[in-house]
Amino acid sequence: MMAWLQRFPAPTGLAMEIIRDRHVKLTWNPVTQTISGNPGTPSCYVIYRSNTPSPLEDFYFVGAVDATTFTHNWAAWFIEMGKQFYIVTSYSGNFDDLRTVADSRNEWKYGEMDKALQKKRVIGLNSLK
Numbered sequence: 001m002m003a004w005l006q007r008f009p010a011p012t013g014l015a016m017e018i019i020r021d022r023h024v025k026l027t028w029n030p031v032t033q034t035i036s037g038n039p040g041t042p043s044c045y046v047i048y049r050s051n052t053p054s055p056l057e058d059f060y061f062v063g064a065v066d067a068t069t070f071t072h073n074w075a076a077w078f079i080e081m082g083k084q085f086y087i088v089t090s091y092s093g094n095f096d097d098l099r100t101v102a103d104s105r106n107e108w109k110y111g112e113m114d115k116a117l118q119k120k121r122v123i124g125l126n127s128l129k
Contacts, residue, residue, distance in 0.1 A: 007035045008042045008090035011068070016086065024075040024084055030068050031090045042090035044098065048110045049075070051083040059087050061108035064098055093117055 013029035026047065034040045044066040048059035062072055075084065087110065091098060101116050102108065 006038075006040050006042075006092045008033075008040065008092055009035050010090060011045065011088055014086070014088055016084065018076045019071065022074055022077045024072040024086075026070045026072070026086055026088065028068050028088055040092075042092050043095045044091050045070070046089045046091050046098070046113070047072070048087040048089075050085045050087075051079065053085045056087075056110045059085070059110035061102060061110075061113055064091065064095070064102065066095060 008031050011028035011031050013027075015027050017025045017027070019025050028045070031042050031045075032039065044064050045068070046064045047062050047070050049062045049072065050059040052058055062075075063070055070088075072086075097117060098113070101113060104116075
């Protein structure tokens with residue numbers, strides 16, 4: 001048995017808006033094709049935040065949504081506006097798996113969750129043999 005995952009590019013048109021001096025609302029354009037150019041839709045979008053624009057290891061998971069908008073509640077209240085940096089990625093796996101893995105730890109750095117999800121997929125595929 002063979003299985004593969006579609007890979008999607010990051011969404012474009014990311015915009016940030018402050019709501020009532022408290023919340024950070026992010027919006028972006030939907031991803032409609034895979035990185036190879038085939039039509040497709042990701043399962044959800046995964047959002048990371050940092051106080052600095054780099055390095056990537058300083059970005060932490062803040063949520064995942066199956067829409068093209070995300071509100072990071074109270075982020076603008078507790079963190080200076082000039083220190084809000086976000087990365088939005090497209091995720092092609094099972095949304096429930098992502099939530100389960102996300103809930104298994106308090107904090108995920110950028111890239112760590114991907115590795116945990118890949119391990120979960122490999123374990124799941126190996127169990128089919």
